[in-house]
Amino acid sequence: MTELPEAAEEEIQSKGKMTPTAYMSMLALAFSFLALLVSLYEALAVRAEQKADVWPYxxxxxxxxxxxxxxxxxxxxxxxxxxxxxxxxxxxxxxxxxxxxxxxxxxxxxxxxxxxxxxxxxxxxxxxxxxxxxxxxxxxxxxxxxxxxxxxxxxxxxxxxxxxxxxxxxxxxxxxxxxxxxxxxxx
Incomplete structure (x- = not known):
């Protein structure tokens, strides 16, 4: 049986694992999505406040x-x-x-x-x-x-x-x- 070089063997073993760069990318994506949700919520709150500021009765x-x-x-x-x-x-x-x-x-x-x-x-x-x-x-x-x-x-x-x-x-x-x-x- 032929032996694979050590670098090739490590590459095969790491295929199922995430690299630190991938972790950072996923974390940045999650924070971006969270920031979008916070911005939407804030926009709705400002709109409700604007309506309350001009409410006739x-x-x-x-x-x-x-x-x-x-x-x-x-x-x-x-x-x-x-x-x-x-x-x-x-x-x-x-x-x-x-x-x-x-x-x-x-x-x-x-x-x-x-x-x-x-x-x-x-x-x-x-x-x-x-x-x-x-x-x-x-x-x-x-x-x-x-x-x-x-x-x-x-x-x-x-x-x-x-x-x-x-x-x-x-x-x-x-x-x-x-x-x-x-x-x-x-x-």
């Missing part, structure tokens, strides 16, 4: 005081709210005009004249953080109480709004918290 409330009755819309968040649409429903029926809701509530003979109450257009545009708008107000008198009591039971003012990052919510005077939704319906 629309609140719709009814106010009663010695001056009268009002429905107030406020952005209590830290970022602007892009108002997409507003819906007014009374006793299950949707209305396009607030005047018609007043007529449905009080009847034609008791309805307020246009000079007595005021409204604001809120169904489009941007509401800044800490901005407040009076959607409807009327001075206090006997029929105001009837309107307020009826609206307390049956009026639903609902606003769909989005952040600058296109995250959207539906707020209502019937709920305590806005509900996150995928997108606002087209007008």
């Amino acid at each position: 629309i609140s719709i409330s009814q106010r009663y005081n010695e001056d009268g009755y009002a429905i107030v819309v406020a952005n209590k968040g830290v970022g602007p709210a892009r108002i997409q649409n507003l819906q007014v429903t009374f006793n299950g029926q949707q209305f396009k005009e607030l005047d018609n809701v007043i007529l449905a509530t009080l009847g034609k003979e008791k309805a307020f004249s246009y000079e007595l109450y005021r409204t604001s257009v809120i169904d489009s545009g941007v509401m800044s953080a800490d901005e407040e708008a009076v959607f409807f107000s009327v001075p206090w008198e006997p029929r105001t109480q009837q309107l307020a009591e009826s609206w307390e039971q049956g009026l639903d003012v609902s606003i769909c709004y989005c952040s600058i990052y296109e995250d959207c919510w539906q707020a209502s005077n019937r709920t305590t918290e806005p509900r996150e939704i995928n997108a606002c319906r087209a007008r």
Whole structure:
């Protein structure tokens, strides 16, 4: 039998083993992959922080005081709210005009004249953080109480709004918290 030279014999035995260079290469590859994962996680955390920094929070409330009755819309968040649409429903029926809701509530003979109450257009545009708008107000008198009591039971003012990052919510005077939704319906 012929003998192999010593160098050839060592090479045959080392074929199944990793060299120190191979170990270092594998270790560098593992660290690179770990660095990539950390970078992705950090990017997601920064994105979430950016969204939180401009989070709008629309609140719709009814106010009663010695001056009268009002429905107030406020952005209590830290970022602007892009108002997409507003819906007014009374006793299950949707209305396009607030005047018609007043007529449905009080009847034609008791309805307020246009000079007595005021409204604001809120169904489009941007509401800044800490901005407040009076959607409807009327001075206090006997029929105001009837309107307020009826609206307390049956009026639903609902606003769909989005952040600058296109995250959207539906707020209502019937709920305590806005509900996150995928997108606002087209007008």
